[in-house]
Amino acid sequence: MIKTVSIAALALAMSSCASVENILNAPDKMPSTPETMTAINAEKGLVTMQSNHSVQDTADKLAAIIESKGMKVFARVDHQKNAQGANLTLRPTQVIMFGNPKAGTPLMNCEQSVAIDLPQKILISEDADKKVWLSYNNPEYLKDRHNIKGCDTEIANIAKALDGVSKAAIAK
Template structure:
């Protein structure tokens, strides 16, 4: 379902945090990748949904997903709740709608509630939100 933005407010969904990026799509991706690598996070995949659409003759807004994480952080979570493997590795969506660039991710507290995880365990991945916030606020890569 296509939900248009109203006055620059992005569509929302339960458990999703969406922030506006002050940077273009590709610069946002580059900054996030560099920040993840500097924090010893593995980028498992970069999915370019918009390129996939172009390859089959369709058009869509720019939409990229980075799958990232650290096995030392994620493994204890999946041991405690094996179904959490459906939501790990973590993902961040960088997308454009109209003239705005957005960065969306799953709120770790949503995952904590969904899988009944302890605060200590969810702490293993809670820092991802701070990393995203700091990257979008940074003026230098």
């Protein structure tokens, strides 16, 4: 448990964010997802999509896509496995922390407090009905949370990158 917390703390301390260059240069390579599968929960500031795969397969696919786009996976936390280590039960739940300073640094230069929410994190979890969901912080929520001004292009690029890797990970 201490090792997992240390890895997560180290990953959170790193000031990086998703790279958008490779994704923006190849938007046609990203599979589309019907609008009915995407929901934005404004109250929680999350973008959530239903996956066509198990938690493990979605997380594996997401990590591979992230790395193929030139970003770094800093940590992968398997909360279910950690719960089992404490003799507790939890449905499959994983978080992938990833990023690239080329995207995160400009955002932090706009408002340094956003570093608390970087690197980017994507949650993949299974609900009580065995449906698998992928969720991440809506960049517009982070913009409001940190009162970021003058970085609309950076926010839009990060939103596009998160949407692209997420849709690719949940596609059939």
